[in-house]
Structure formats: C-alpha cells, structure tokens
Amino acid sequence: DGIHGVTFASGELKRESRRVAYAAVQIGNPIEEKKIVDAILQARDENLFNAITDCGGGGLSSAIGELSEKTGAEVYLEKVPLKYAGLSYTEIWISESQERMVLFMPEENFKRFKEICDLHNVKATIIGRLRDDKKLILKYQDKIVGEIDLDFLHNGMPTVKRRAIFKRKEIIKEIDWEIKDYNELLINILKNENVASKEWIIRQYDLEVQGGTVLKPLLEGSPSDGVVLKPLKEKDIGIAVACGINPSYGEISPYWMAASVVDEALRNITCCGGDINKTGILDNFCFGNPEREEVMGDIVETCFGAYFAAKGYGVPFISGKDSLYNEFKSGKKIIAIPPTLLISAVSVVPNINKTPTSYFKKPKSKIVLIGETYNELGGSIYFSLFNKNFGKVPKVNPEKGKRIMEKIFQAINQGLIISIHDLSDGGLGTTLSEMTFTNNLGCKIDLEKVLLGEDIKRPDVILFSESNTRFLCEIEENRIEEFLNFMADIKLAIIGEVIEDERLIINYQNKNLIDLEIRILKESWEKGLSSKI
Template identity: 40%
Template sequence: LTGQPLPDKDLNKSLETVMGDFAIVSREPIIREYDHEVQGNTILKPLAGAQADAPQDGSVVDIDGSDKCMAMACAILPEWGKTDPYAMGTGTVDECVRQLILVGSNPDKIGLLDNFCMGNPEDPAELGRLVECVKAIAKAADAYNAPFISGKDSFYNYFETEDGPINVPVTFLCSGFGVVENPDHVIGSSLRRNNSLLYLIGHTEDEMGGSVFARTHGVEDGKVPQTDCAANMELYKAYYSALTSGLVLSAHDISEGGLAVTAAEMAFSGKGGVRLDLTKVPTVNGWKSPAVPLFSESTGRILVEVDPEFAADFETAMDGFPCACIGSVTEEKRLTATCCGGEKVLDCDIANLKKLWKDGLTPYY
C-alpha cells in the first residue's frame, strides 16, 4: 500500500465540502445566460436528467442533412499545473477525449483545440511549465490520434507586487468535438432506473495531488495523477464497442471530485440512490484510506450503469481491461459506501448534496 495519511474521520462532511466547492458546483447560472438551443438541434444538453438540471459530460448537436451528429466537450485542470504541468497536459486531453466518447463520439473521429493561459513567458520557470505542458499534449494527441486543429493563447497574466511578480498558474483548456455516428449512441450521464448495476472501468490509485479533496483538506505533496494515454485509448475503444452494442444505460466520467462526486451527479436525475463497495474498486497499488477511492482523480475512469440482464455481456466486452461491478442503484435516494469489513464510510442524502451543488453560484448571480 502507498500514500500518505489522509483525513478520513468524517467523509460525509468531506463530500459536502467537495460538492460545494467552486470547481464542482453547477454552472447552471452561466449556462442559462447563453442559448444552447439555437435552431432546436441540441440532442444532449449541458444539463439534462429528469429535472433538466443534472450535469452531462458534453453536448451533442444534430446536423441538418446528415444522419450523424456532432459532440462537444471541454476539460480544464488548473490545480494540477501548479506542481506537474506535464501531468496537467495529458490529464486534460484525456478527460476531454473521454467525455466525447461518453456522449457517443467515435474514438477515431475526434478533433481538439487548445487554449493556454499563463503568466510572464519571459520568466524561464513560467516558460518551462508551458513547454512541459505542450510536450504532454503533443504526446496525448498522437496517442489518441486526435489532431489539434486550432487554439488560442493568453500570455502575460501577471502583476507586480512589493514582494515580487505574481503569475497565474499555467493553465490549459482542452476543447474538442467528435462525430456521433448514430443518435442512439447518445445516452447521457443521469441514472435511468432502480436496481441497475454500476461498473467502474479504469484503475483508481493514491494520486491525490491536485485534487479538490487535497485542496479543501490541506493535503500537500500528493502525487498528481499520471496518464497512460495509449492504454486509456484501448480502454475507451472497448467501452465504445459496448456502448454501440446497446449494453450501457448511462455513464459519467470520473474527474474533478472523484468517484463520490461522479456517483452523486449521476443520482441528481432523481431516479434513485447509489450504493458503493469500495473494496471492489480496481487498483494496482492499493490505498490506505477510503478517502482515496472516493476522492482520487486518477484519469481514464468511467462509472457505467448497466442493466443486470446485460451484465455478463458488458463484462465480456470489457474483458482484459480494469473493470468491476462496484455497486448498484437503489430506491432509497442516498449515496452510501462501504469499505473493508463492510464498514459504512459514507452515507449522504442525495437531495442535500444536490442543493449544495446546485446553489453554489446562485449568490453571485
């Protein structure tokens, strides 16, 4: 087992703190300022689910005169760049590509755009961080066979103080679009029914560096998640095959906030609650604290809702890849998680979590 000691005495409170953080909360006030319904072609909206307010991994737009659709997604991980700009580069591209595939994009038909925001490029340290990030995104683009077709840069975001210059952290926004071959491949991130099974694909490691949990709980010196883009691409292609075979009810990427946030967001549709068994979460090196499987932001992971009738077929489709049934959808609208020996380490009311998430930006609008 690896990793440093982590706060794990009140993980209910920890989830509430993370769920209400600015990096996690709903962007609904911002989304509603813009018209994402132009021409009435939006198939998957930024917010969907039973009450049209649950987060999705991207959006999908119908294309007039075509039997195909276009998907759009974006990703940004500014905290990672403070300590590991290379990991920020690969992780951000990975998240964007993963989200595009989750909303139905063909993995072989994806294009990317970069947007950099940084301080003074004449500062060797700042320029070095940018160079490391660019090296990373170039490698990721090759691994995903996804070209960068355009982008934008914003430099000199810094100011002088009596104590010296202050630069914004080198930050990379990755936007992307993909071709959806069939509208039937668009399923969304909201839970569809009770008593379905939840599968986690991808490895979860003690990589708490740059995470929302680490920042909100004062955890320092954690390892920033490292990304094997080539391995993740093979995993995504296997998932895409399962998706296009009709084996997936819904799915959501595990990114900012970790598994606990992902599970809660899927349940915001109002269809039911979630029960998780953390001992089933796939891992290579293990962990010491249940906070890791709940809040780690390891890349390349997806939480997938599967009908029990198709569980065997889904497992066959994911054979050879890290994949395990880690829970189920319950009628009781709570998010619970057990760890070693069946100890319950998390038990939160979904409605309360949704309120924290939904109202995060309301005071500012």
C-alpha cells in the same frame, strides 16, 4: 472594437488595463457569424475562392499580410466596411472586429460570390488586389499610407529566443490526518467552486439555437460530460463537443496537467457517444509572462505533455490559441495565474439515437467502474480542502486509454450502456453524486470492489483519487453478463447497484462511510458556487 487586441493581451495587467481593454476587446455577433459561415460554405462548394483566413490578431494586417506572403498585395483601406464612423486608416488596418473573413478569388468570380452573400444578407466588398512584386502597399483615398517588403515582414526579424527553466514541484508525502465525517467531506467537495453547478452561468446562453441540441450541458439536474448537436436534419449523425481543464495540476506538474486534460476531453467525448478516432482537439494556453524563465519552463513542459497525449491517442490538433502575460505586480510580488491548458474536443457521433446520458435510470442496474484507481491526489479537489499541495498528479497511459475508449464507444453503440459519466474533479465520490441528481435514484456502493492499480489502504484515497481514464457505467441487470463478456479485455469491476431509495450509500469494510439523502447532495452541489460569490 478590437484595436490593439493582441497588444493588450501581450501586456502585463495594470491599473490602466481596464481603460485600455474597453477598445481592445472584440464585440462578437454570433448571428452574423452564422450567416457568414453559411455564405462561405456555399461559395466553397462552387469553388469561387482560392485562399481564406479570418481577421484574428492584428485584423486585416495579419490576414492580408499572411495570405499575400508569396505574391504581394495592394489594399484600399477607404473601401473597408466600418462598424463605427471616424476610424483612422491605422485603426481600420489593425482592428480585430469579429465576424470578418478575407478571401482571395479571381475577379470574374466576385459577381457570383456577391450574389451568394446578398442571399445570406452578408456584406462583401473588394478591398484590394494581389501584386507580383512581393510588396504590401496600403492606400487611403488614393494616397500611399504604408509600404513594406513582404520578405522583410516575414523574415526580417530574428527569431525570439527564450530561456526556459523547469523545477520539479511534485512532493510525495503520506496523508497525516484522519477523516472523522465522510458525509461532511463529500458535501464540502460538492460545494467546491470547481465541482459545484455552473447552471446560473450556463443558463445565460441560448442552448436551443436552431433546435439542434441533442445532449445539453444540464440534464434536469445531472451535468453532462459534453454536448451533442445535430447539424443535418436529414441524418442522424451528430457532433460532440467537450473540454478538459485543470489548473491545479499545472501548479505541480505542467507536463501531466497537459496530458490529463487531453485525456479528460477525450473521456468526455467518449461519454457523449463520440468516436475518438474521428476527433480533433484544440489547445488554449493560459500562462503568465513567458519572458520569465520559470514561466517559459512551464510552457515547454505543457507542450511536451500535450504532444505526448495527443500523439499517443492519435488525435490531431486542428487549431488553438494562447493567452500569455496573465499576471500583475503587487508591490514586489508577482501574482500570476497557474499554468493552464484548456483542451476542447470535437468529434463525430455516428448515431445520435444512441447518445448516452449521465444519470441513473433503472433500479437494480449494476454500476461498473472501468479503469484502475491509483493514489493520485496531487492537485485534487480533496487536497484543496486541506490546503495541501503535494502528492502525485494523475498520470496518463494513452495506449491503454485508447483501447478503453474504443471499447466503450462500441458498447454504447450496441446499447449495452444506459448511462455513463467520467471520473474527474472529486473522483468517484463526485461522479456517483452527480449521477443521482436527475431521477433521484440512489445507489449502494462497496468501495472494496474498486479495482486498484496499487496497494491503497485508505478509503478516502479510493473515493477521491482523480486517476485518469476511468468511467462509471450503468448496465441493466439482464445485460450485465453480455457487457462483461464484451469488455473481457478491459479492467473493470462491478462496485454496486442502483436503488430506488433516494440515498447515496458507500460502504467500506462493512461500515457505511457515507449515507446521505440525494436532496442534501444536490442542494450542496447547486448552491456551492453562488454561496461563495
């Protein structure tokens, strides 16, 4: 498995791709990976090795080729442990089979390293040695089957230069339709495949490995903003993991799409009780063929947007990958995926006992919306229902956003927030609905109380705008004044309260725009995706 994985990933998708992909796709084994990680961490603590890398794209060829750049190496390919018999030395050299690491260590350390690996039931094999002539030599059964100068390998090829063109796609127009039934509109948004429950996918994975899951993806109904794990049994420190993604924004503005998904990942980390000042992020670029100048233009814009947001928030990129050439031809037409950036974030949760959840808990609690709402519906779920591809993609203000998230983090750890959920796909309407699912506690909302960043006359814009850096918080009635005083320098508004009645009621100008039973909302959300497959 994993033969020519990167070659396959860098080629255009064709009819033959399915046949080729079978051998190119790596077959993972998470249990084996866990054992390897444990063994390597123990060896690290004993200072047994000097250098390490994984067998990613290109397998041993890239791993050893990279690590030995300054020295040279000699590799004995017949000594490489095989998952499958009968592999040629070429296949051994380029296979991208997973759960493998390459380490460089003094020979005298190998005995102790092997003892550690045996303890964890991990195979460890010496497959070569370093040289001092900056040559990479491959041997198979005592015959030299490959030899290359490492200076040439790393510097012999000229740098590829690509032409990038970007044409602005953001079209500003006024909404030219009226909404007759807001109840039906909200139901259709909850049914949208990008909003609806993904439970049938999530449940195919084990969420309880080692019993360290503190916050799960689903909370008996309401979706979480991320997950929290407890890696150390003797300590209450946790790890939060969350993501941000929105390809629809990328079709209009790759720059603001990138900034938005960084913001979303950090919002989700904040909602899990994570500290954004102890957060690292990872990027995953998914695009079409970069040899086309308009695709390269989208990639460049995305890089600038991601840089802007990460730099502004002060969060480092600790890893990442790309998946390009995601397109194929149908006749003369090129069909490509939209410009897409997935941001994953990992963070420290100082006290897992303070980890909040995303569902309403107490009747009469106050519902507070943190952040300002703008007329930002470009790429929104709302506009997708009407097949509209215009409007402003949500912008990001990292300076303001960081201040908000730091303050929320402090409020969570002071016990001032009993539930919190960020606003993203579908805006306020989606977030309110999702917070009712677990306890079947409803809410009554006054849409006119929402804090606006600009003059907005239409309730549908307020309800379904996807402006960034907004949070919906539940605050106990007897602590609302304390919360407001603590958050005095942050823009927010009390927009409603939790009620015992199992209904979502949203009022605008003394009229109920939405009045729906939670049962109907939840059913729409739960069955939305499966009904379209």
